[in-house]
Amino acid sequence: MAQHNELGELGEDMAVSFLQNKGYEIIERNYRYRKAEVDILAKKVDILAVVEVKTRSTSVFGNPQDFVKPKQIQRLVAAVDAYVTSNDLDVEVRFDIIAIVKTNQNYEIEHLENAFYHF
Numbered sequence: 001m002a003q004h005n006e007l008g009e010l011g012e013d014m015a016v017s018f019l020q021n022k023g024y025e026i027i028e029r030n031y032r033y034r035k036a037e038v039d040i041l042a043k044k045v046d047i048l049a050v051v052e053v054k055t056r057s058t059s060v061f062g063n064p065q066d067f068v069k070p071k072q073i074q075r076l077v078a079a080v081d082a083y084v085t086s087n088d089l090d091v092e093v094r095f096d097i098i099a100i101v102k103t104n105q106n107y108e109i110e111h112l113e114n115a116f117y118h119f
Contacts (some may be wrong), residue, residue: 010055011053011055011098011107012030012039012055014055014100014107014109015039015040015098015100015109016029016040018098018109018111019040019049019051019111022044022111023044024043024044024049025043025044026040026041026042027041027048028041028083029041031079031083032079033078033079033082033083034079035075036072036075037079038050038051038052038079038080038083039051039053040098041080043091046091046092047091047092047093048080048084048089048091048092048093048094049095049096049113050093050094050096051097051098052072052076052095052096052097052115053097053100054097054098054099054100056100056101056102073095073116080095094113094114095114095115095116096111096114096115097112097115098110098111098112099112
């Protein structure tokens with residue numbers, strides 16, 4: 001497996017642990033719909049959090065959250081709409097980003113709730 005894929009998988013695992021420690025129930029990982037892949041679907045009370053995980057080995061080229069592009073956001077919205085409809089869910093949907101950056105031997109995790117409103 002390529003090194004960037006391993007880092008991405010590690011980041012998703014860290015994000016799942018982070019969310020579970022915050023009281024979220026993980027509903028799905030790597031949910032696919034057409035060309036979209038939703039990294040994590042998590043539920044807390046009556047909120048369905050759609051979580052995009054961005055992991056970087058350095059922040060030299062920018063913050064991880066800066067790499068979520070408008071086309072990706074459109075695909076995520078369509079995927080989640082299909083997911084909510086097909087599962088007949090009555091929940092509030094929120095789009096989050098978990099940004100993870102490796103600093104020395106540690107990882108810094110930042111959870112940006114309602115992140116797409118920041119773009």
